[in-house]
Amino acid sequence: MTLFKLKFTSNSPQKLGAFLMKHGFSKQAVNNAKNHDGLILVNHKRRYTSYQLHKGDEIIFVPGQEKANPWLRPSDKPLVRVKETANYLVVNKPAGVLSIPSRYEDDDALVNRALGYFTKSKQEEVKPHVITRLDRDTSGLVLIGKNPIAHARFAKLSKDDFVKKYHAVVHGNFASDELTGMIKAPIAQKEGTVVRQIDPAGQSAATEYRVLNQVAGASLVELRLFTGRTHQIRVHLQSIGHPLFGDPLYGVADNFTRQALNCYYLAFPDPFLDQQVEIKIPEPLDMQELWQNLQG
Structure with a gap:
């Protein structure tokens, strides 16, 4: 059984419901705990969300059955x-x-x-x-x-706290003064299709990139997202003239069978523990082989 233990440390009293909402318990989760076999306890006694918390109170929250x-x-x-x-x-x-x-x-x-x-x-x-x-x-x-x-x-969590990084293999080479950069270009859906495009009226989007290596006609790039728009990396790379290998929707025909894009890195503060989590994985075999073949 999953349960969450919290402690009220403020000197100013606060209603239990407001405290739970502040700590990431949605209205739906609270209602589920109250009505579907969950528990909300303060100092081991059942309390309503209108209960006034005081410094030192211990809260136990057991989610109801989803x-x-x-x-x-x-x-x-x-x-x-x-x-x-x-x-x-x-x-x-x-x-x-x-x-x-x-x-x-x-x-x-x-x-x-x-x-x-x-x-x-x-x-x-x-x-x-x-x-x-x-x-x-x-x-x-x-x-x-x-x-x-x-x-x-x-x-x-904010985009600054939650870090996602990708590796991509893209067409073309970058000039010496373009090896790092931030692409800021709004993205909108092309009417009647799944395709996204750069559009001044679209949603704001920001992608940071860094070129890791280059061979004739191809580059290995690291990317970090600061927004989460659909097809964001693919559209942004196309917009600067470097579409992904394996992405005919936004690029050119080549022999790679899927878009050469891998989310290899995640970092975030664990919202349940006082620690930072950082995870890295190696590139998948097909992307490793693609880069090796491009190097000749």
Whole structure:
């Protein structure tokens, strides 16, 4: 059973409900705890959310039973776990797998695989909440919450606190004065399509890049996202004349079978523990082979 222990340390009294909201417990989570087999205790006594907290009070929050999604089916396909705690899971998503099910493919997204893993590991009460997503053909690290509290607390982290970095293999070479930079260009959806484009009326978007290596006609680039727009890296790299290998939607035809983009690095403050988490993974084999072949 998952439970959360908190201590009220303020000298100024505060209502229990307001305190819980401040610490990442949504209204839905609080209602679920009150009405669906959960508990909200102050100093080991049940209390309403209107209860006035005082310095030194200890709060125990036991989430209620989450309602099962009748449309979400578990998958037995592999789930590559990189880190797991009581509240979240970091996995290495392979290219070709959706992060969440679509209308047309609903049986083998990363969420389905996570649900299958939770079922097999006797964590039947756990429901996956995808916190970071990757495009189907982008590989790399994805963070999955194991309860709605984790999802809400991670959502409160700023882009400065939550760091995602990618490696990409792109077409073309960068000039000596363009080896690092920040791409700031708003992105909008092209009407009637899945395609995104640079548009002054679009949503603000910022991507930092650093060239790591170059060979004839290709470059290895590190990227960091400061916003999370759909297809952001792909659109931004296209906009500066360096589309990804394997991305005909935003680039040119080549022989790589998927976009050469891998989320290799995640760093964030653990919202449940007083510690910084930093995770790195090696490049997938197909991207390693692509770069080796490009080097001749």
